[in-house]
Amino acid sequence: MTSAGLILNDVRLAIGGRTLFDGLCLCIAPGEIVTLMGESGSGKSSLIAYICGSLDTEFDVRGSVTLDGQDMGPLPIERRRIGVMFQDDVLFAHMSVGENLAFAVPPGVTRSERQTRVNDALVEADLDGFAARNPATLSGGQKARVALMRALLAEPRAMLLDEPFSRLDATLRERVRNFAFSTIKRRNIPALLVTHDRQDKSDHVITL
């Protein structure tokens, strides 16, 4: 078995004496998108928080997460290089669309290269010319695309999608979903999508 990709090994999450799930094993290969479904309160969002490293200390945790063979356990969220796309787009309201994207570009990149990457991301998201726009003026679908491109510009090694399409209407949801899936696959990174929506099918679907 290859160690590349995102691997969850025998994970158990419990809080206040209540076990959310136990013995969860998952292997997501590079370029693969796995959909995780489950009832409300089954621990889907907690699993996302656990993988990205933002789980509350009140949780009782067992098991491990490895990414490309590296144990994520000891690493804080900012060292994991795991991109997260939340249900709320979480765009930074005090920055323009372009600044939101530039914020994610890794350090050590020249100003012109940074600008190029931002422009390329805008073109890829079909938002060319939106760099100076205030995020508040964007539609739901546009915000979701900016949020995805921003997460990807940080060059993550894996992506976590926490119900990112749930606030969009049906037509828009399908467009944004197709855009997100194709973009992630092009980057060849593993991704875990948490959703309630049965339409959000990807390479594999598992249920908590």
Next chain:
Amino acid sequence: MRPVKAAFARNPFGWALPLTLAVFIGPIFLGLFGTLLPAFGLQPALGSFELSFDPWHDFFNDPALTKSLRLTLTVGFGATLIAVIIGFCSVAILFGTRAFGIVRSLLAPALAFPHASFAVGLAFLIAPSGWIARLISPWATGWDQPPDLLIVRDPDAIALMLSLALKESLFLVLMIVGALGQINAGSLLRSARSMGYAPARAWLIVIAPQVHAQVRLPIYAMLASALSIVDMAIVLGPAAPPPLAPMTLDWFRELDSGRQLMASVAAIFQLLLVIGAVLLWRFGEMVVNLAVRGPLTNGIRRGWAERIAGGVGRIGISLALVASVGAILMLLIWSFAGTWSWPGALPQRWSAAMWVRSGDTLVLLVWRTAIIAIAASAIATALAIFCLEAGIGQPKSRWLVILYVPLLVPQISFLFGVQLLWNRLWLDGTMVAVTLTHLLFVLPYVFLVLSDPYRALDPRIAIAARSLGASRLRTLVRIKIPLLARPIATAMAIGFAVSVGQYLPTLFAGAGQIDTLTTEAVALASGADRRLAGVIAFTLTALPFMALALVSLAPNRLGRANQ
């Protein structure tokens, strides 16, 4: 009139707006007007109707003015800048940690700590014969007797500036915590950290600018207050000359009518100074905003900036909390000190004699202070509830700015005029005048504390009650007020604390005839008897703490109502 009547018919609490405006704006404008006239030599009460610029000429030629202005600006800008740096850096480094929870729980009591008693306690702590010097002497300093150093009331007002900065930094942290609830701070921070940003850097880049936009008005209020602080300046600031506001107060108190006219000029000048300072601060904000635009998106994930910010934040908030706790301890120890000779860290003999000796006076002061505070906070709470019910106080409402007017306009600039107003109404020197004047400063805080919980109440609850036939008033009294019992009690306690701490409004509206714990504590601070000052200042501190404790110790009944 018809549209107004129609509006009143739609909203039976529509009268709350004009009444609140009258309570807020009326006395301030009349007070400013009443101060402005004597500044130009016009004193209708004395039959003087001749316009004159002599008071201005005298004011600008006063030899103490330049030094006094320098001190005012040093204290105003210095204290505000330090408080803002400590406030933002400490939340940046503590946000999301266990320590943040502890700090949050200490903020409300720290805010309730009156400025006057904080200053008295701090003076006992940092003076050359204070506790800090005693704790390290003679083993670390070699001092066999208190050193001849001018730490308190130093000529450059450094002690005043730093003390004010520490006190105001806690207020700002409380404001920042409140503002964090308005934005999705946790998600924003997680998002930035998932891109590799260090926690403190992520907070400073992503959260701080958004929070700053929401705490801008409180910062301006802090600046205005620091530029015109009187009670702390009398206790900790220099006397020859003092900053502008205490100097103005001295002039108002002089019998010489020429000096009083100069005081009116100084009061108006103080207002212009605050307006100029706020504009300058706003300009500074814009410059900083432009300067940090590049670093916002330079991609650097971690570096020295957040390490420095972390250090400053940790040290600053620790100092602020230690200073608060230390000041309270000092007041308590001095109030029970019998014999306490240098360099003993604690009194050699403890005694309750001063408490016993000042018993009657103390009871009278407590009674008077509490009655005024209860009345002012109760009226303020009722007005705030009616205003909120009338729909004032929505997040973007322009009326919210009006709430800050009494906090932005220097007290010294309009209180003299307010005193003249009460005099015309035969009310000056009465408890009624003092209570109504306190109301000006209590109402903004009560409104701010109450407005968020009020807006957060599920509107469907009121709709359900109305659909069952309840009138709007019945819905308010039977449904909303019981549900909001705890926030209302908290707002009243905060209002009580604000009223208890009022110095200048008590002095002016009371016309020197109404003494409260605050006026007495400030008067005693420069006296020789630290024991008596300790008794009065500790009692002054205990009153607002008791009000807050009462609210927190009554959780079951209020808590059940909230559920």
